[in-house]
């Protein structure tokens with residue numbers, strides 16, 4: 658299957674919304690993506706679409722997050738949305754979106770990436786439980802589903818704390 662990955666363009670926005678709605682069966686995630694797009698944590702180069710034969714079949718969004726520990730605040734990236742059309746799964750579309758996104762994030766000098774996701778999927782790309790750095794989300798989840806990847810070796814060595822999700826997450 659021919660898959661191409663590129664940053665989103667204005668004409669993709671409605672299709673990205675529809676893909677999120679199709680995948681999750683409701684609007685919450687689709688609206689979250691729209692809110693992030695309008696806010697300060699959006700990075701246009703890291704909002705990526707996957708196309709095959711002129712059909713939008715996948716989407717990934719990395720947006721800015723912060724880890725706080727008292728007065729200490731560390732800016733990082735989170736995988737905020739990752740969806741592949743159900744008819745096009747298990748063919749590497751997700752892997753391609755993720756690897757292209759991680760390369761672009763590295764090129765933009767981001768040092769690490771966090772994800773709340775499947776513990777059997779993301780470790781294949783090097784993600785490890787964030788608890789190993791004593792970094793936790795602001796809510797209770799099994800330790801293995803909240804993961805981080807160092808794009809620069811040892812980037813998280815001196816970082817610990819709670820991930821602060823941006824305000825957009827509270828408006829959905």
Ligand SMILES: CC(C)(COP(=O)(O)OP(=O)(O)OC[C@H]1O[C@@H](n2cnc3c(N)ncnc32)[C@H](O)[C@@H]1OP(=O)(O)O)[C@@H](O)C(=O)NCCC(=O)NCCS
Nearest residue numbers: 680739740741745746747748749750751752773774777778
């Ligand atoms: C998670 C998700 C994005 C993965 O998308 P995908 O395109 O199916 O991902 P991939 O094809 O890269 O990998 C999926 C599986 O297919 C396998 N696979 C990859 N390429 C393959 C190929 N050419 N042939 C057969 N299998 C393949 C992978 O090994 C992987 O196996 P696993 O299920 O045992 O881990 C997709 O399932 C999805 O949209 N889920 C709902 C939304 C969601 O949960 N998002 C994640 C939240 S962060």
